[in-house]
Amino acid sequence: MEELCFFTAGGKEMALRWYSALETGIEEIDGQHRQLFEQIDRLLESAKSGAGQDACLRILDFLGGYVVEHFATEERYMERYGYPKKAEHKQQHAELVEYYRKMRARVEAEGAKPTLIIQLQHSLVEWLNNHILKSDRDLGDFLKSKR
Numbered sequence: 001m002e003e004l005c006f007f008t009a010g011g012k013e014m015a016l017r018w019y020s021a022l023e024t025g026i027e028e029i030d031g032q033h034r035q036l037f038e039q040i041d042r043l044l045e046s047a048k049s050g051a052g053q054d055a056c057l058r059i060l061d062f063l064g065g066y067v068v069e070h071f072a073t074e075e076r077y078m079e080r081y082g083y084p085k086k087a088e089h090k091q092q093h094a095e096l097v098e099y100y101r102k103m104r105a106r107v108e109a110e111g112a113k114p115t116l117i118i119q120l121q122h123s124l125v126e127w128l129n130n131h132i133l134k135s136d137r138d139l140g141d142f143l144k145s146k147r
């Protein structure tokens, strides 16, 4: 049981669901956010019945790659339009990537323990909600003002 990849134990309240307040108004960014939510949710669903450590690592690697790609998209917009809060926004991205790397290393070292996966899920849901509602929406407002 300890080795199960058990993403869903956090219960419904931790589900990653899209809602309209998360819109930044920038189509490309919103599309990637929705895609990110859908992929994470799908992967969590598929992990519900339990999967081993290898499956968890594959899931984590997929997510890690997609998140990095998505951050690069936002950062290209920041560079192109000279976003004044670029440094602090990029710092937040770097912190999530760093956190993700640490968690991946722990899953590799300790196995996909339910407690670890639940911790990762909670952190991702909380981080994404906070970051999109504040930082990404602020970026969206700035970009719209430049149009």
Ligand SMILES: [Fe+2]
Residues within 6 Å of the ligand: 074, 089, 093, 131, 135, 136
């Ligand atoms: Fe962002």
